[in-house]
Amino acid sequence: MIARPRLLSFVIALLLSVCWSLALARDASVDEATLTVFNRSIITFRSEFLGAKPAFRASRARMVIEEALNDGADLEIQVKPSPEGQLVMLGHRLAFVITSSDADPLLHENSESVAQRAAGNLQRAVEETRELRNPERMLKSAGKAVLASAVVLLLLWLIHRIRSKATTYLLRLASRKAASLRVGNTPLLDTHTLLSGLSQSLRILALGLAALLLYQWLSFVLSSFPYTRSWGERLNGYLLGIASEIMESIVGAIPDLGIAIAIFLLARLCISFAGQILHRLTLAQPDHPWLRTETVPTSRRLISIAIWLFALAMAYPYLPGAQTEAFKGLSVLLGLMLSLGASSIIGQGTAGLVLTYTGTLRVGEYVRIGEHEGTVVDMGLFTTRIRTGLGEELTLPNSMITSSVTKNYSRAVHGPGYIVDTVVTIGYDTPWRQVEAMLIEAARRTPGILVEPPPRVFQTALSDYYPEYRLVAQAVPTEPRPRAEVLSTLHANIQDVFNTHGVQIMSPHYMADPEDAKLVLTKDWYRTPAEPPEKS
Known part of the structure; x- marks a missing residue:
């Protein structure tokens, strides 16, 4: 009975703390205000100055700047330091004041660098205002937009024509090549599926190019006019940011990828060296107790698998995307599938290795395994095939052979037979x-x-x-x-x-003892x- 009031008090305290955190976050977001002039962000105010809240500071600065722009005079933008902060002057007017509290703490900036950046943004806003009031420059911008639209339409038509021509040519070529790829009278590839997939691939490629072209056209048109120039710059910045991230990822992955390739090349060299050693040992001592002629291929395969697994484990941290959650989840899923479904496979493989290295059976020997009898024609890692004298070929699991009594009719003879x-x-x-x-x-x-x-x-x-x-x-x-x-x-x-x-x-x-x-x-x-x- 005592635990319930304590639990209830804990839940109430947790809810109050969450509500208080949300309230603080809301207040923090409300206390910030961004000064926007002519659709361009100039500066974000984050603190009070002389009792004025950030929203009031932004509103007052906007009024001063618009009044100065309406005068039409030649406005010079300057930044002057003062004990209160950095003064941003627009002509002879004080546009706004930037304090040290207005700097973004995440960027580790000071008030001077923030003021310089704000002055640069304000200078661009002033220039765009003058451009908007100049009819000649606006006509040139409109002409550029019309010309860009015409070029884009021409390029879209060219993409459509090139896609049609390429589709016709590649489909004809693929159809001819697919018809020639045959095993006997059976074609290896389904022509209809191949042609359909190729056509869809070319269509997707053309649509991708068209979408990229339209994206660039929209960004160019928006950047041609002063009021929408900031939107166009954002579009360009977004596309360039994605391209930059992709390139940075590729460049950043090159060193790790080089290390992984070097590890795999070294593994390939070790496998070749081990194969040569096994070959020389076989030639020097063909009847070595642990290395016989028939066990050399299996030994080489096991050594290769072991070296590749070791190389994969060493190169795993350097593979691109190895540290992502998706890659880790896929690795866990594969490990779980192997642990649940590979027990019988591992048992069969182990039995095959036992048969190979103990020399219980050899290809060409006549054996009897349980109730089955015949000549061994093939020994695999998981199964062994024997051919009976009655026209039958039996496939026996290796685990059954190791658990049965095997009678070898060929091992104890003098010579072949x-x-x-x-x-x-x-x-x-x-x-x-x-x-x-x-x-x-x-x-x-x-x-x-x-x-x-x-x-x-x-x-x-x-x-x-x-x-x-x-x-x-x-x-x-x-x-x-x-x-x-x-x-x-x-x-x-x-x-x-x-x-x-x-x-x-x-x-x-006898049913009874005979007389004689x-x-x-x-x-x-x-x-x-x-x-x-x-x-x-």
């Missing part, structure tokens, strides 16, 4: 020597399987009902037969060989095509 293997399960009543001999015979009959190194058979398991035989052989990758075709031919030959020797390929299972034991007698150990060892 890949491994071909298959598993059969035959009952215990068939001699294992005969099974091994038949499997090796089937491998020898299969085109593409090498004789050296010779095929081998391994008994990988002794299960309850049958032993497991695994045939392992090496095939030649240069043969125009994919592994799937070689494996299919091998299976067909295994069936033919087993059928020839009267052995059925079947994995026995499933044994191989000694005399049957070397059934054809098994060969007994030579007796010494």
